[in-house]
Amino acid sequence: MQIKSLDELKKIRENSLKKVNLRQTGESDSPHTEILVGMSTCGIASGARETLNALVEEVNNNNLMDVKVIQVGCIGLCHSEPIVQVNRPNEKPVVYGKIDAQTGREIIKEHIINGKVLDQYVIDADFARP
Numbered sequence: 001m002q003i004k005s006l007d008e009l010k011k012i013r014e015n016s017l018k019k020v021n022l023r024q025t026g027e028s029d030s031p032h033t034e035i036l037v038g039m040s041t042c043g044i045a046s047g048a049r050e051t052l053n054a055l056v057e058e059v060n061n062n063n064l065m066d067v068k069v070i071q072v073g074c075i076g077l078c079h080s081e082p083i084v085q086v087n088r089p090n091e092k093p094v095v096y097g098k099i100d101a102q103t104g105r106e107i108i109k110e111h112i113i114n115g116k117v118l119d120q121y122v123i124d125a126d127f128a129r130p
């Protein structure tokens with residue numbers, strides 16, 4: 001990309017800062033619900049692949065067109081893997097720990113479809129740390 005003016009450069013800077021701020025506050029301006037699944041080595045060893053597959057399957061089975069399931073790295077909490085973070089538009093992200101395939105399906109049914117957070121699995125963490 002070729003930057004042609006100072007104004008253009010300032011605009012790019014503003015947009016980048018906006019994205020960084022969104023990451024830091026955890027609020028997403030995405031119109032989509034995002035489900036992040038930690039796919040580090042320890043996550044995979046703990047069954048994250050099965051969790052991911054179950055999430056994708058349930059999203060498809062329920063025809064949830066506005067929900068994206070995204071593979072991400074780790075946040076250094078091996079003991080809580082598989083970790084799943086739900087980012088719903090204009091809501092604080094919710095991070096779940098020790099999510100197997102069955103609990104993943106429960107997240108889709110309760111949190112994604114009915115809007116009810118599964119408090120018993122919530123952990124104090126966030127993939128979007130600065």
Ligand code: FES
Pocket residue numbers: 040041042043074075076077078079
């Ligand atoms: S290696 Fe386990 S959380 Fe990163």
